[in-house]
Amino acid sequence: xxxxxxxxxxxxxxxxxxxxxxxxxxxxxxxxxxxxxxxxxxxxxxxxxxxxxxxxxxxxxxxxxxxxxxxxxxxxxxxxxxxxxxxxxxxxxxxxxxxxxxxxxxxxxxxxxxxxxxxxxxxxxxxxxxxxxxxxxxxxxxxxxxxxxxxxxxxxxxxxxxxxxxxxxxxxxxxxxxxxxxxxxxxxxxxxxxxxxxxxxxxxxxxxxxxxxxxxxxxxxxxxxxxxxxxxxxxxxxxxxxxxxxxxxxxxxxxxxxxxxxxxxxxxxxxxxxxxxxxxxxxxxxxxxxxxxxxxxxxxxxxxxxxxxxxxxxxxxxxxxxxxxxxxxxxxxxxxxxxxxxxxxxxxxxxxxxxxxxxxxxxxxxxxxxxxxxxxxxxxxxxxxxxxxxxxxxxxxxxxxxxxxxxxxxxxxxxxxxxxxxxxxxxxxxxxxxxxxxxxxxxxxxxxx
Amino acid sequence: xxxxxxxxxxxxxxxxxxxxxxxxxxxxxxxxxxxxxxxxxxxxxxxxxxxxxxxxxxxxxxxxxxxxxxxxxxxxxxxxxxxxxxxxxxxxxxxxxxxxxxxxxxxxxxxxxxxxxxxxx
Ligand SMILES: Cc1cc2nc3c(=O)[nH]c(=O)nc-3n(C[C@H](O)[C@H](O)[C@H](O)COP(=O)(O)O)c2cc1C
Ligand code: SF4
Ligand code: FES
Numbered sequence: 091x092x093x094x095x096x097x098x099x100x101x102x103x104x105x106x107x108x109x110x111x112x113x114x115x116x117x118x119x120x121x122x123x124x125x126x127x128x129x130x131x132x133x134x135x136x137x138x139x140x141x142x143x144x145x146x147x148x149x150x151x152x153x154x155x156x157x158x159x160x161x162x163x164x165x166x167x168x169x170x171x172x173x174x175x176x177x178x179x180x181x182x183x184x185x186x187x188x189x190x191x192x193x194x195x196x197x198x199x200x201x202x203x204x205x206x207x208x209x210x211x212x213x214x215x216x217x218x219x220x221x222x223x224x225x226x227x228x229x230x231x232x233x234x235x236x237x238x239x240x241x242x243x244x245x246x247x248x249x250x251x252x253x254x255x256x257x258x259x260x261x262x263x264x265x266x267x268x269x270x271x272x273x274x275x276x277x278x279x280x281x282x283x284x285x286x287x288x289x290x291x292x293x294x295x296x297x298x299x300x301x302x303x304x305x306x307x308x309x310x311x312x313x314x315x316x317x318x319x320x321x322x323x324x325x326x327x328x329x330x331x332x333x334x335x336x337x338x339x340x341x342x343x344x345x346x347x348x349x350x351x352x353x354x355x356x357x358x359x360x361x362x363x364x365x366x367x368x369x370x371x372x373x374x375x376x377x378x379x380x381x382x383x384x385x386x387x388x389x390x391x392x393x394x395x396x397x398x399x400x401x402x403x404x405x406x407x408x409x410x411x412x413x414x415x416x417x418x419x420x421x422x423x424x425x426x427x428x429x430x431x432x433x434x435x436x437x438x439x440x441x442x443x444x445x446x447x448x449x450x451x452x453x454x455x456x457x458x459x460x461x462x463x464x465x466x467x468x469x470x471x472x473x474x475x476x477x478x479x480x481x482x483x484x485x486x487x488x489x490x491x492x493x494x495x496x497x498x499x500x501x502x503x504x505x506x507x508x509x510x511x512x513x514x515x516x517x518x519x520x521x522x523x524x525x526x527x528x529x530x531x532x533x534x535x536x537x538x539x
Numbered sequence: 540x541x542x543x544x545x546x547x548x549x550x551x552x553x554x555x556x557x558x559x560x561x562x563x564x565x566x567x568x569x570x571x572x573x574x575x576x577x578x579x580x581x582x583x584x585x586x587x588x589x590x591x592x593x594x595x596x597x598x599x600x601x602x603x604x605x606x607x608x609x610x611x612x613x614x615x616x617x618x619x620x621x622x623x624x625x626x627x628x629x630x631x632x633x634x635x636x637x638x639x640x641x642x643x644x645x646x647x648x649x650x651x652x653x654x655x656x657x658x659x660x
Binding site: 155157158161162164165168280282393470471 | 593603620624
């Protein structure tokens, strides 16, 4: 499945202070010349100054965990070189499309961020790690355009690595394993990539959107960056809004914007009425109830409510959807995407899938609901990667946010559960290759410099 | 329990951790911004050792999942980047450290029995 082209998401709009930052209303690809003419690659700050500026900006990762970027950079920078930078644009969450949009349409903003990171931490190699073929081609073209221009002086080697689109391929230890020629499957930690990553060297694995924000920080400064968004997670973020809304697509919002405003940009709930809920983070962050429309879209604020914003993919569930059917479908997804390396993940995600299917089919008794909750507790934090935590999040959020609905499903068949939800809960075409995988079959790598 | 004269100020190079381990205790002391701090050699996130961690001003960054703690109060400044129960990470256990007129450092461990046995959290 390496190199499949995924759907190109439309743009929906922006709610930021001072307009869009990363998104531009364009269907074409921003060329090197165009990007440069608009002020790109003229970064005022370089080297250690980038790290200082980043620290003031308070940028947090956009790949899922929202970890402060400057702390991770410092951890890589203080280890002996050589060092590597990886642009993680694999985007394993099926409901997310932001990273592939950036690489397809604005590759240079991502590459400039990666160059700034490399200069700050003293890295001599940049890897662009993708699953989407057009995004990979656009990245290769960007690297070639940079090479052809001599005015920027010496720059690090830029390599593009393509992997099959699976859920675990984007996890950072899978990323370094695939770059080193292995299958894109997680490894145990420690060592973490910031300690020992690609080719055994300290490696900064950073989400593509995070690096695009870095490019803006080095160009316009931390103060400008902090001009939008909340104090603890400043700036804007890209949301992929999909499901039962009228205009699904990409939105750029200041952190702290209410979901209600985003939903309005997306044209509201398809079919009218109130949403039944939202699936958050892609599938990783759990399912939240309709009350979520009035919560600020910000990692910390949502976390205190038990919701994970993840990589910013939000699926709107229309009035007619049954959240139990949605949870069962997501449970099935996690069981299928388990890389079959850790016993607790294989058995745990399968058990969760089975129990959710029973609930969906009206075959569950009260003991099964308790059992479901127990399974969630048992798998959390027990895998080599956090995939089982995604399955646990779905179960725990379902029981916490929709206790009445869950109770109604015990021993009773729900007719709405019979409706398929695959149109809003898409699957991935590829599954992790778990045994007998020859690395050359699972990846294709191109060195562009 | 008070540990008297555990180190001399001259032995402490700026921001370098000194590990002190003995019966019932395992702690680190560090000189930063002209002040000596003492804290349990145990990260409140997973219980991992802290003596390979980094100190800058009064901020300690755990080498395992990069959580950050304030050395004055022990409070969590940044939650760990990953791992189990990230948001349940409690404060770092810090102890009073004094430097006398001759430059000797003493550390007051307080209720050391409690520290020796139970989890730090
Ligand atoms: C199962 C799993 C899948 C992941 N998939 C992705 C992914 O597709 N893209 C991504 O950027 N990060 C993904 N991550 C997070 C990465 O491990 C890593 O934390 C991230 O790329 C760091 O970038 P950031 O700090 O800019 O967010 C995944 C994590 C897990 C546990
Ligand atoms: S936890 Fe699951 S998905 Fe993650 S490495 Fe283990 S088996 Fe693979
Ligand atoms: S053990 Fe210290 S941050 Fe995890």
